[in-house]
Amino acid sequence: MEEPRLRIEALPGGGPPATRRALARADGARAIVLVEGISDQIALETLAARHGRELDREGILIVPIGGAQAIHRFLTRFGPRGRRTQGPNVRLAGLCDAGEADVFRRSLERAGFGSRLTRLDMERLGFHVCHEDLEDELIRALGAASVVAVLDSQGDLGSFRTFQKQPAWRGQPLERQLRRFMGSADRRKLRYARLLVDALDLDEVPRPLERVLAHV
Numbered sequence: 001m002e003e004p005r006l007r008i009e010a011l012p013g014g015g016p017p018a019t020r021r022a023l024a025r026a027d028g029a030r031a032i033v034l035v036e037g038i039s040d041q042i043a044l045e046t047l048a049a050r051h052g053r054e055l056d057r058e059g060i061l062i063v064p065i066g067g068a069q070a071i072h073r074f075l076t077r078f079g080p081r082g083r084r085t086q087g088p089n090v091r092l093a094g095l096c097d098a099g100e101a102d103v104f105r106r107s108l109e110r111a112g113f114g115s116r117l118t119r120l121d122m123e124r125l126g127f128h129v130c131h132e133d134l135e136d137e138l139i140r141a142l143g144a145a146s147v148v149a150v151l152d153s154q155g156d157l158g159s160f161r162t163f164q165k166q167p168a169w170r171g172q173p174l175e176r177q178l179r180r181f182m183g184s185a186d187r188r189k190l191r192y193a194r195l196l197v198d199a200l201d202l203d204e205v206p207r208p209l210e211r212v213l214a215h216v
Contacts (some may be wrong), residue, residue, distance in 0.1 A: 012105070019063065019064055019065060019066050021062040022061060022064065026061055026078075030060060031058075031091040031093065031210060031216035032058045032062075032063060032078055032092055033060065033061075033062045033074045033092075033093045033095070033216060034065050034071060034093075034095075035054060035092040036065060036067055036068050036095070037064050037066070038064075038190055040064065040193070041062045041063075041064045042194050043138070043193040043209060044062050044209060044212065044213060045062060047088055047200075047205065048060075050202060052203070053112065055095075058216075068100035068154075072110060072111065073106040075108060075110075075113070076111055079112055079113060088117040091126065091215070091216050093212050093216050095102055095130065095209070095212050097129070097132065098130055098131060098132050099133075101119070104116050108122065111124075112209040113125055124152040126216070129208060130180070130208050133179075133199040133207075134193065135178075135182045135183055135189070135192075137206035137209065138196040139173070139175055139196075140180050141200060141206045146175045146199060148160070150192070156188075159181075160177075163180075163184070164177055
């Protein structure tokens with residue numbers, strides 16, 4: 001699994017190149033997981049590897065769609081009204097931030113997955129919603145002290161301490177500071193998606209991540 005992870009992190013253009021690269025492998029996939037961004041892709045692929053799964057061999061593709069607003073296009077292509085070369089048995093799943101849950105829900109309804117979908121209905125379809133976002137889920141699962149230890153192990157603790165002194169973040173809860181710090185730089189967000197999943201106790205994996213992989 002290491003090769004795909006390095007290939008994703010090396011993409012200089014972010015979402016669109018990563019999306020194109022994933023879609024180039026979509027033909028014949030047994031299952032497709034639609035996620036908002038590359039950090040979600042890295043986290044799920046890392047978690048799958050920790051569980052001993054080989055997604056490529058299983059025919060499972062995780063596609064970063066480049067933001068929640070793009071979800072309808074992908075559901076139209078791969079959903080029940082628009083399946084192409086994948087055939088009728090392809091399984092779909094997805095992961096999104098809490099703030100984008102309504103976008104995913106409405107798009108699922110428009111694409112023919114059901115009407116008046118509830119959050120539970122979405123989960124039954126394989127589409128799971130983070131409590132806030134990926135970083136929030138990982139920070140809550142690990143605990144703030146463990147996340148700080150990971151920062152320290154990567155030589156980023158000094159940068160984080162400087163960040164904490166910024167007027168807008170001084171005195172804020174540690175968990176909020178960590179979440180903002182993780183998301184304040186694209187490369188940092190991608191790197192820590194892998195590092196924090198690697199640090200997880202597999203008995204404490206955030207439910208949305210665990211369930212979306214279990215669906216496929």
